[in-house]
Amino acid sequence: MFRQVPVLPVVVPLAAAVLAVLLRSLARRGRLSVPRAAVAVVLCVYAAGVVANTVFPIYLDKPVSSAPWTGSVVVVPWTPYEVADAVMNVLLLVPLGLLVPLLVVRVSWWRAVGVAAVVSLAIEVTQAVTAHLLGGGHVADVHDLVFNVVGGALGSAAFVALSRVPAAPPVVSRFRWHDDAPDPAVVARPEPVRG
Template sequence: MFREVPVLPVVVPVAAAIFLALLWYLHGRDRLSAPRAAVALALCVYAAGVVANTIFPIFLNKPARSALWKVYLVPLADYEVGDAVMNMLVFVPVGLLVPLLVAKASWWRVVAVAAAFSLAIELAQLVTGNFLGGGHVADVNDLLFNVVGAVLGFGLFSTLSRVPAVAVLINRFRWR
């Protein structure tokens, strides 16, 4: 039996520490409010969930793959529609959260954040999959559809922001 790094004892304390750091950050800038704390909590829970489901399992004693590095670099080759939809849906929250956190958010900032976050995930999957016997494979298609999902989330956010009553509500949650 392979020894596995437990997900929750790793992810939950890290997310809690980041949540407390975000509250401290808001407090230090005299911006702490219940709606902004809710955004910090949503960000931490979301990020923890994504990390738990994309990086783990990580094994301590499973032999690394003997083959060359397993990574999919050809866009849209043998990529299933269900995987594309799932990756888009998982990253829609990025497109909703970035405009709440960043002043003057734009689609290109959302693309940059989503691409950086997704690239970090894919690189972590590459390392864990090849050195720690992890269960995921790095795939350029995941990165592509993650970014598409974030842009869709930003489009939804932008559309909702044009409704006056919703815009007033959204502004209570903005950090800047």
């Protein structure tokens, strides 16, 4: 049995450091409040959980693989894939789809999906690197990427649906880190000068 890098001593200080940076950033912009701090805490706990469950285990004494990188990467879509893995990968990024609209200036379904795709790609690349160089315990899989993006999209769609409840906008605005930017189509254009 190989010795593993302990998870909690890595992810807890990392999450605490990120939380401190986020809270300081909110305070500097005059946006720090209890609801926004709660979003920062949820984001850091969520991110720590994602890292703990997608990057670890990392082994301390497992020999570095001399096998080709392709041994820890699945790039051919629609090969056999477990339904349980698909469901887990969808659920993994649903919270991110809910959080992104609270963090960005302009709420957009495409922005949430884009963030989900970037985060998922970062997870898969990290898994490939740790599997090959550090004896990590995960395989990077294109299916994970696809189902993660579906999860981010579902989370974003849930946010949009919840935001359409008549009482929701004032509550949601207390948790948002930015004021809504004016819609360029709605901004009044100056009248042409006649004369």
